[in-house]
Amino acid sequence: MSNTNIRIAVQKSGRLSDDSLKLFKECGIKFESGGSKLRSISSNFPIEFLFLRDDDIPGYVEDGVADLGVIGLNVLEENRKDVEIVKELGFSKCRLSLAIPRNEVYTDLSYFEGKNIATSYPNLTNTFLTSQGVTAHTHEISGSVEIAPSIGLAEGICDIVSTGGTLLSNGLKEVAEVFKSQAVLISNKSLTAEKRSILDKLTFRIDSVQRGQNAKYVVLNAEEKNLDKIMALLPGMKSPSRVPLAEKGWYSLHSVISENDFWEIIESLREAGAQGILVLPIEKMIL
Ligand SMILES: Nc1ncnc2c1ncn2[C@@H]1O[C@H](COP(=O)(O)OP(=O)(O)OP(=O)(O)O)[C@@H](O)[C@H]1O
Ligand SMILES: O=P(O)(O)OC[C@H]1O[C@H](OP(=O)(O)OP(=O)(O)O)[C@H](O)[C@@H]1O
Ligand SMILES: [Mg+2]
Numbered sequence: 001m002s003n004t005n006i007r008i009a010v011q012k013s014g015r016l017s018d019d020s021l022k023l024f025k026e027c028g029i030k031f032e033s034g035g036s037k038l039r040s041i042s043s044n045f046p047i048e049f050l051f052l053r054d055d056d057i058p059g060y061v062e063d064g065v066a067d068l069g070v071i072g073l074n075v076l077e078e079n080r081k082d083v084e085i086v087k088e089l090g091f092s093k094c095r096l097s098l099a100i101p102r103n104e105v106y107t108d109l110s111y112f113e114g115k116n117i118a119t120s121y122p123n124l125t126n127t128f129l130t131s132q133g134v135t136a137h138t139h140e141i142s143g144s145v146e147i148a149p150s151i152g153l154a155e156g157i158c159d160i161v162s163t164g165g166t167l168l169s170n171g172l173k174e175v176a177e178v179f180k181s182q183a184v185l186i187s188n189k190s191l192t193a194e195k196r197s198i199l200d201k202l203t204f205r206i207d208s209v210q211r212g213q214n215a216k217y218v219v220l221n222a223e224e225k226n227l228d229k230i231m232a233l234l235p236g237m238k239s240p241s242r243v244p245l246a247e248k249g250w251y252s253l254h255s256v257i258s259e260n261d262f263w264e265i266i267e268s269l270r271e272a273g274a275q276g277i278l279v280l281p282i283e284k285m286i287l
Pocket of ligand 1: 011012013014015016052053054055071072073074075092093094160161162163181182183
């Protein structure tokens with residue numbers, strides 16, 4: 001058997017790291033993490049983890065120092081590295097937004113014409129403003145961007161927003177969204193055939209975990225006279241399973257419902273006469 005490992009760079013500590021580690025663990029990959037260890041080889045999957053600052057990850061993947069990486073789309077697009085985006089990972093969702101002091105009157109993007117904007121994302125900010133016909137001056141700073149207007153460094157900022165709590169506590173208001181982001185899995189563009197086949201195995205596992213996260217397993221009881229109506233509401237992976245109960249004229253139905261449609265379907269099921277509805281999480285879903 002070959003002893004080739006695929007090498008993946010993940011953030012050592014920060015907003016991406018916990019969910020990245022959780023995802024690979026849910027994929028059944030065993031490895032050590034935490035503490036001062038910056039490299040770790042899995043004991044049951046051909047993968048080596050490198051724990052790095054997130055800013056360095058796209059460059060390492062472009063150069064082939066790492067084969068794969070987990071990175072925020074915002075950092076990837078800001079740095080414009082030549083790598084392949086393998087898939088969206090659905091965590092670390094946030095947006096890059098323009099914000100100004102709360103008591104300023106904002107009309108539209110022309111507000112920023114000729115103004116100074118503090119940001120860690122000058123490329124994304126300038127590309128957006130230019131596309132909107134606005135010319136502003138970006139002032140690049142590497143962190144604590146929200147402080148800039150109150151210390152006279154800039155009139156506005158362009159920074160990451162999630163709940164909006166940081167803007168609020170620094171007397172700012174969000175006025176325009178520049179870029180939507182989430183964590184993505186990236187890959188070097190010239191993987192060997194052997195590494196590509198390891199990547200295929202990895203994405204197969206990630207897909208199964210993600211499908212499970214986006215679905216619920218539903219079990220319910222239905223009287224025979226309501227069966228057709230209820231079964232029409234249940235999609236299932238092929239079609240719902242139907243098992244007769246000990247009580248004559250009653251059935252147990254088993255099915256899988258997408259997280260997005262969940263509440264709407266549950267309400268319709270109750271209206272159609274479904275009883276004893278159980279909803280269970282799905283760990284993995286393999287098609
Ligand atoms: N508040 C947030 N909510 C959700 N996702 C976020 C949030 N803040 C940042 N992110 C996402 O997580 C990524 C990493 O954010 P983090 O704040 O950990 O970066 P950092 O301080 O530059 O880390 P490092 O020390 O590795 O350089 C961001 O590029 C963004 O994609
Ligand atoms: O809208 P909110 O939910 O308040 O999140 C936004 C904040 O989160 C990030 O900083 P983080 O807390 O990761 O600290 P950092 O300065 O170390 O990046 C980002 O830079 C914002 O400051
Ligand atoms: Mg960083």
